[in-house]
Amino acid sequence: MLQELSQKTIIDLATGRLELVTAEDVDLDAYCDFAARANPKRGFLIVSKVLGRHLPARPAAMREAMDAMAARIATDLPGPVAFLGMAETATALGQGVFAAWQARNPAREAVYLQSSRQRARGAEVIARFEEGHSHATSHLVQIADPAIRKLAASARSLVIVDDECSTGKTFVAAAEALVGAMPLVERIETVCITDWSDRGYLDAMPRPSAARAIVEGRMDWTAAAVQPAVPELAAASNAPGAAPASGMASRTGLLASEAATRAPVRAAPGERVLVLGEGEHSYEALRVAEEIERYGGIAAVQCITRSPALLGGAMASRSTFADSYGSGAPCFLYNMLGHAPDRVLVVTEVAAGQQTETEAALAALGSAVPVEVVLCHYAAEG
Structure with missing residues (x-):
């Protein structure tokens, strides 16, 4: 259990009240903002300021x-x-943490995998799990x-990376699914930007586990007595798409962080x-932003996403897009003018109607x- 949590933050949203408790020295505003979710399963959204998805991030x-996350791993x-x-939210984050960990541990043997909502042709599905909320x-x-399949099967440790943890149930589901494909795993670590679970899920993990996060605390959510008109999720929201044949290798396993072939x-x-x-294809957007800044530009990263949110709080605007992967799921972009851009670049692995x-x-x-x-x-790869 966490100790010395004395700083309380209360966020009133259209869908309810969120109460967060952290250590006194935590600068919560540096890492996250908040919004109401357009999702009857869960009415709040922790909106990261350093993720490069809903808000522009340098x-x-x-x-x-x-x-910082890689440094916390045992x-x-x-x-x-x-x-x-x-x-899809932590695909760039996961690959970036993997790259940072490899830079700190160049002699260690490791493999990077990624959960996906796109089916990659010719790849073996080694695990499936559900994220209930x-x-x-x-x-x-x-x-x-x-x-890579042979190396993954020989893994003795598993590190699961996500942007945020509320209850830890998804970590447990992912771990249970993966140890079935990785029977030699002895230890598991979960790593995220913000963790509000009070580590309460660790006893349910299938192997001895530890939780790592930049910000840790506790959460209490009280749904509003009168809910706004939150729409039902679109019928295609959970539909899988199709990964392109020339798509990112991270979707099917990596030994080192990847870089796309593209125009400079x-x-x-x-x-x-x-x-x-765009969706899961987000690590290359970070690399493009870094390239821009090497020329003296002022870059920020965001992502077109399936995640549905209501306007208000962290969400100043919402734009709607089609899913380039063909699932029919609705996609959104929030706070599009938050960076006050002079130009917009859409970094994609699928040629569709993005422009x-x-x-x-x-x-x-x-x-x-x-x-x-x-x-x-x-x-x-290979």
Whole structure:
């Protein structure tokens, strides 16, 4: 159990009241904001400021959070070590934590896996699990390369990366599914930006486990007596999409963090550029933002996402997009003008109608800044 939690934060949302308790020295505002979810399963959303999804995040702040999480992982985990990044919100975060951990442990044997809501053709599904409160509950863990499958099966430690933990039930579900495919796992660590579970789920984990987070605390949620008109989730919200044949390798297993084959990007000194990832394809958006800043541009990262939220709180605006992966699920982009961009880049692994949709979304918000699409391809590992 956590000790010395004395700082209380109360957030009133249209759907209810959220009470958070943290240590007195925690600067909660540096890491998160809050919003009401358009989801009858759970009425609140912890909105990270360093994730690069719902709010614009500077690339340096994202990398700092990733390194801070990697630094908290135990140094004595038995190897090989398997990492799992959780779809869709923590896919860039998971790969970034994996990269930071490898930089700290260059001699350790490790593999990176990622849960997904897109089916990768020709890959083996080694595990499935459910995220009960989510807009999209079903997760697939897939591996394409037999050598990576062999390494994953020999893993003795498992590190699960997510952006936020409320109850820990999803961590338990993921761990139970993965130890079935990794029978030699002896220890598990969960790592996130904010953890409100009070570590209460650890006893339910299938192996001895530890919880790591930048911000830890407790949470109490009280739903409003009179709820706003929260829409039912769209019928396609949990539908799987199809990963492109040249799509990111992280969806089917990596031995090192990946980089896309794509056109180079440029920026003028001082130019403000918003870089948009798309769904699970978000790590390359961070890399593009870093490239822009090397030219002197001022970059921020966000992501088109399936996550449904209500306007208000952290959500100043909401734009609607089609799912490029063909599932039919509704997708959204929040706070599109929060970075005050001079230009928008959409970083995608699927050529679809992103430019037209982004231009229309900007026009609806009263902006006519130029939009470019950066199409990414990935070579299979090995």
